[in-house]
Amino acid sequence: MKKTIILMAIIAIATTKLTFAQSKTDVAFNQLLTAYYDLKNALATDKKDMATEKAKVLSAKVDAIPHQNLPSAQHTLWMEQAKMIKAKASELAVAKDIKAQRKSFESISSAMIKTIRTVNFNNATVYIQHCPMAKASWLNEKENIENPYYGSMMFDCGDISETIKSK
Numbered sequence: 001m002k003k004t005i006i007l008m009a010i011i012a013i014a015t016t017k018l019t020f021a022q023s024k025t026d027v028a029f030n031q032l033l034t035a036y037y038d039l040k041n042a043l044a045t046d047k048k049d050m051a052t053e054k055a056k057v058l059s060a061k062v063d064a065i066p067h068q069n070l071p072s073a074q075h076t077l078w079m080e081q082a083k084m085i086k087a088k089a090s091e092l093a094v095a096k097d098i099k100a101q102r103k104s105f106e107s108i109s110s111a112m113i114k115t116i117r118t119v120n121f122n123n124a125t126v127y128i129q130h131c132p133m134a135k136a137s138w139l140n141e142k143e144n145i146e147n148p149y150y151g152s153m154m155f156d157c158g159d160i161s162e163t164i165k166s167k
Contacts, residue, residue: 025066026167029121032061036112037141039092043105043148044155048098055093055101058108062086070119077118081111102134102149109138109148120167128162137161 039054062082067075085108092104113128116139130137134149145158 025069026121026123028061028065029115029119030123032058032065033112033116033122033126033139033141035061036108036139039089039105039108040138040140040148041146043098043102044146044151046098046151048101051098051101051105052093052095055089055104059086059089059093062089074119078115081115084108084111098151105138105148106134106136109136112139113137116164120164122164122166124166126164127160128164129158130161131158133157 035054035058039051039058042048042051042054062085065078065082067078067082070078088104088107088111092101092108095101095104116122116126124141127140127143128137129140129145129147131147131149131154133154134147136149138148140146143160145156145160147154147157150157
């Protein structure tokens with residue numbers, strides 16, 4: 001009886017630690033997602049200078065992910081995608097024009113889409129939207145299309161290709 005109680009206590013502590021670690025990771029991933037949305041919104045509204053700043057914030061949020069506790073397959077995928085997001089965020093931050101920024105954003109979006117599909121961390125519904133003209137997709141926090149690839153020129157061009165419900 002005493003061994004059973006001790007064993008149950010150990011399991012409860014281990015489960016609580018795992019849940020706390022996962023929730024800390026989820027919080028960090030959701031902060032990354034918010035930074036991504038901020039960058040997307042800057043591009044969708046043709047704000048090149050703001051996009052430069054938001055790319056720097058995005059890069060910092062990648063560094064803040066406590067990825068060590070992710071399951072092996074998710075960890076491997078995250079490490080690959082994090083490298084891509086950081087590289088393209090750096091590229092976007094120094095781009096001379098918004099067209100080049102948008103090209104870098106395509107790769108950031110691709111990496112973010114792979115990440116959210118695999119890690120499934122979002123605490124709110126996420127919409128994967130696609131622009132047929134740019135032949136590229138992005139994540140949006142709203143159902144309404146806000147095209148980061150063409151901005152004000154074609155702000156609402158695109159459609160929702162997938163909806164990822166909150167976990």
